[in-house]
């Protein structure tokens with residue numbers, strides 16, 4: 032009897048041990064496949080240009096954020112100076128004797144796979160236009176570029192107000208061309224150069240840029256950028272959005288924060304439709320300040336909202352500089368921004384006048400030199 036019981040107990044113990052072994056084996060298998068799939072994921076991420084699927088252009092924060100600092104070179108790709116999908120020989124050229132069958136290109140992906148995320152931006156090394164040219168062999172005359180392997184949704188004119196900032200321009204072109212190419216943007220760069228030494232007028236130059244760029248190509252999106260502002264993350268996509276876009280939301284000079292809720296300075300973008308809805312920008316802000324707030328007012332007064340990227344992505348470096356000569360703070364700016372509602376209908380793209388002096392296409396940008404006049408004489412007090 033007791034032997035029988037002993038036998039049964041032993042049998043139970045054996046079964047238990049067997050079950051435990053099976054369980055152990057199962058857990059091992061699960062762990063093994065889990066680790067294997069993670070490794071596989073890591074490898075595929077490296078192969079795919081490191082950060083393809085983690086782009087967050089909508090502004091909504093996603094669960095995880097991985098930042099890939101590109102420390103070596105801002106446009107590092109498998110082939111030097113080429114963005115994903117680029118070849119040195121344009122892909123549209125027929126190969127040998129075959130007549131090309133015009134294949135419709137697929138739309139460009141919303142999250143371009145060749146992006147690298149966070150970038151290291153510095154201004155200590157010397158920059159030359161020759162270097163910029165060499166690093167961007169696929170940019171065509173006038174600073175134009177179109178991705179060879181997909182069809183972008185927007186055709187973007189990038190407008191830069193300018194006077195005597197040649198050194199800043201070199202850095203801007205050095206950093207921005209590779210970023211824009213990786214972003215798969217169809218774009219052109221327009222430098223709007225104010226001739227003479229009268230008071231600077233940023234917003235009027237931007238209106239000129241809009242008008243002149245449209246003479247060059249059928250743009251439907253306009254991005255207005257200071258010459259000294261460089262994005263620190265290539266996931267900040269330079270195209271247009273459902274609402275007017277403010278790109279430069281976290282600048283080093285403001286401690287990487289938005290200085291105030293209605294701030295719209297630095298880099299902004301409007302579709303053609305949005306730009307026309309607000310009658311473009313004001314022409315009557317001479318000197319430093321206020322014009323960006325006036326533009327913000329125009330947007331909200333016309334029933335639109337400003338859209339912005341995630342604060343971790345909308346980071347910028349500004350090249351340090353002194354206030355330029357003939358761009359002193361405009362003392363009228365505080366009064367003027369109280370009056371946008373009354374002034375915006377008569378002062379804007381509809382009332383723009385200027386004298387076009389020269390349009391010159393350089394390899395990396397188009398230079399448009401203009402005379403835009405000077406501020407009206409101040410009414411004498413008393």
Ligand code: UD2
Pocket residue numbers: 191192193194195196231233256257258259260282296297298318319320321322323349353354355356358
């Ligand atoms: C801030 C805003 C800018 C604008 C300005 C007020 C930032 C980063 N930017 O710029 O968007 O609202 O205040 O007007 O906060 N420029 C020349 N030559 C000149 C003067 C100006 O090229 O002699 C151009 C250049 O593109 C420059 C831009 O105008 O980046 C703005 O002028 P700024 O850089 O002197 O003014 P800042 O940095 O205070």
Ligand code: MN
Pocket residue numbers: 257259349352
């Ligand atoms: Mn500046």
